[in-house]
Amino acid sequence: MKKIIYKIAVLTLIIGGLTSCEGELEQIPFDELATDQAYITVSDFENATRGIYSTLFTGSLYGGSDAGGMLDAPDVLADNVTFAQKGRGSRRTLHNWQYSASSEPLSGLYQSAYRMIFRANTLIEKSADFDGSNKAKVVAEAKALRALGHMDIASFFAKMPTQSADANGSLGIAYVTKADYTIEPARLTVAESYDMIVTDLKEALVDIxxxxPAGRFNKDAVNTLLSRAYLxxxxxQNSIDAANEVTTSIAPRNTVVGVWEDVSKDGVIFWIDVDPPGLDITP
Incomplete structure (x- = not known):
């Protein structure tokens, strides 16, 4: 009898210990916010929106990278730049078209764009239970950024709809509208991909x-993207109509150089200040 009681006591301690361990493992992180805690207030959603925009800084997207990103890869691939034979060889792989679908110059862009799309989808999904004053605006921004990410991917990994007679029916991209990193979505056709890009942009226009402020989309920015998608x-005609909705004046000839030297914002519709006034970045 004593042995039975002893065994029961030991078994109870073991079960209790396992239960305690499980309780200790299921803890809320103390050094960061869980997703369910990060989307509650108006300020939370503003911060989440900035988080989507921050993806644009990625080197392989719009942040600038020797591997090539949206800032220069399109021009290098299109021979709009002259390769310096005695230079350090930057963008050589892109210039000579020596890359593959999984190589660094394009895989980084692919991953960064879908990272931005994932963040946009997360905000859109979390907004379902949110009634804050900025809900319509931040959802509109998320949809516009989701469309931009997909359009960037489509421009590299699918045919242009006007490229050939069979382009619209050829393989397009996976248009992701769920914040689920485990999904393996099928690729749509080119026509379906661009239709969804246009849908997101048109829905964004309603509430944008x-x-x-600088670094955030407005109607001019979204209409510009919509005009490009239609193009x-x-x-x-749809491209012309969307472009005509843009109210920002074209930069006069004598200030165009200043725009490239970053001393003028004439004619610039959207930009993000990476070194805003008053920011001390001295190490």
Whole structure:
């Protein structure tokens, strides 16, 4: 009898210990916020929106990278730049078209764009239970950024709709609208991909503000993207109509150089200050 009681006591301690261990493992991180805690207040959603924009800084997207990103890869691939034979060889792989689908110059862009899309989808999903005053605006921004990410991917990994007679029916991209990193979505056709890009942009236009601070989309920015999407699709009149909705004046000839030297914002519709005034970046 004593042995039985002893065994029961030991078994109880073991079970209790396992239960305690499980309780200790299921802890809320103390050095960061869990996703469910990060999307509650108006300020939370503003911060989450900035997090989507921050993906644009990625080197392989718009941040600038020797591997090539959206800032220069399109021009290098299109021979709009001259390769310096005695230089350090930057962008040589892109210039000579010596890359593969999984090589660094394009895989980084692919991953960064889908990272931005994932963040946009997370905000959109979390907004379902959010009634804050900025809900419509931040959801509109997320949809516009989701469309931008997909359009960037499509421009590299699919045919342009006007490229050939069979382009619209050829393989497009996976248009992701769920914040689930485990999914393996099928690729749509080119026509379906661009239709979804246009849908996101048109929905974003409904609630995007006419004016916005630097680093945030406004109606001009979204209409510019919409005009480009229509241009790629060969819908010329729609492209013209969207472009005509842009109110930002074209930069006069004498200030164009200043725009490239970053001393003028004439004609610039959207930009992000990576070194805003007053920011001390001295190490």
């Amino acid at each position: 503000p006419a004016s916005a 790629y699709m060969g819908q010329w």
